[in-house]
Amino acid sequence: MGTRVTAPAVRACKVARGSTPLVMVTAYDAPTARMVDDAGADLILVGDSVAMVVLGHDDTLSVTVDEMAHHTAAVSRTSPRAMVVTDLPWLSYHLSTEDTVRNAARLIRAGAAAVKLEGGRRRVPMVEALVDAEMPVMGHLGLTPQSVHALGGFKVQGRRPEAADALVEDALALVDAGVFALVLEAVPGAVARRVTEAVPVPTIGIGAGPACDGQVLVLHDLLGLEDRVLPRFVRRYASLRADGTAAVGAFAADVRSGAFPGPEETYEPEPGFGVEASGLPA
Ligand code: KIV
DSSP states (O other), X not given: OOSSOXXXXXXXXXXXXXXXXXXXXXXXXXXXXHHHHHTXXXXXXXXXXXXXXXXXXXXXXXXXHHHHHHHHHHHHTTOOSSEEEEEOOTTSSSSOHHHHHHHHHHHHHTTOSEEXXXXXXXXXXXXXXXXXXXXXXXXXXXXXXXXXXXXXXSOOOOOSHXXXXXXXXXXXXXXXXXXSEEEEESOOHHHHHHHHHHOSSOEEEESSOTXXXXXXXXHHHHTTXXXXXXXXXXXXXXXXXXXXXXXXXXXXXXXXXXXXXXXXXXXXXXXXXXXXXXXXXX
């Protein structure tokens, strides 16, 4: 792909047509966006998972359009090569197409290049309205965390034949409505393969097996910054919470023992200054 990743470039990345799998990782602020972009991800998802892994909520339902715009702006200020996709939060696209377009426009104006929304056939009018207003849309099927209460928890979806059929129908309806890519979350690998083979746009899996056209993980899970829960589909590539706790503990021990700050962390006065100036910024 060229310098800045775009929605048409992502849409063209169908692994079935011979492309390398897409890599999407979440980021919610400037340092995490730089980390994900420097690592070469194709897409940065400003996910509503920010509610859980950054803002301390138990689910994604509390985060608002204002908060998503705030995090999107921080990510977008880093001018990443990766395409920035932002989640439309719960209830920002459920009331009317006008409301949906207005809310999505706030995220685009904050710096997103596309928005993501959850749900299948019921979302078709919203997807059509967004595409009509020139905003690229990514779909999200399977375990849709904004439906946590309706689903009765964070549970694997599409396990029964009729549920798998419904998932394929939903995917086809979203594609007809104009989505450029589809996230498939927590569905059996065989079902994700069926959807992937049925649609002409890339599928990006999270807990959906290896047949998808790409994979996404939540950054804080991948880095081990969030280590309270470990879903089966997460692979940890670092232990940053443990490393961070150890580092802060070492700092605290050095402060308490007098080992920090040392001479190398302490400013010197200009030659000729009295000893009372020692310690002031030079
Ligand atoms: O909000 C998020 O991080 C997501 C991913 C789980 C795909 O939607």
